[in-house]
Amino acid sequence: MSGLHLTVTTPMSVLVDETGVTSLRAEDRSGAFGILPGHTAFLTVLPASVLRWRSADGALHFCALRSGLLTVERGEAVAVACREGVLGDDLHALEAEVESLRAADADADRRERVEQMRLHASAVRQLMQYLRPGRPAGPTAPPFASGGEC
Secondary structure, eight states, rough: OOOOEEEESSSSSSEEEEEEEOOOEETTTTTTEOTTTTOOOEEEEOOSSSEEETTTTTTEEEEEEEEEEEEEETEEEEEEEEEEEEEOOOOHHHHHHHHHHHHHHHHHHHHHHHHHHHHHHHHHHHHHHHHHHTOOOOSSSSSGTTOOOO
């Protein structure tokens, strides 16, 4: 095999379209992994992380990703579709960028959980108020509570 064809895309642009890639390193939730030419078909979700690859001339390249999807097809094509990506030569700066992205993602997850809990508590309060014994009958009573059809 002559190498991998690597493409990294965001919704707005193609960040990388390179042939002759000799190796690639990425990480998913289970940890870091490598891709070499001839790799079996593969699909995984990438969290915020740094993608590393070596081109045919031996140069090492980096791209910080904000979550994405990596696929390997026919052992020769690697495609990464991500929400955001930043190319760079300074691995330490990109790793710092990834830590910032992970923190932002964790904060968004935390806000979503709080909102979900708030909505759940509100629904439970409404159910308790609705089902409380001795509540006055009226236009808010459901059809099945007054013997009507469901």
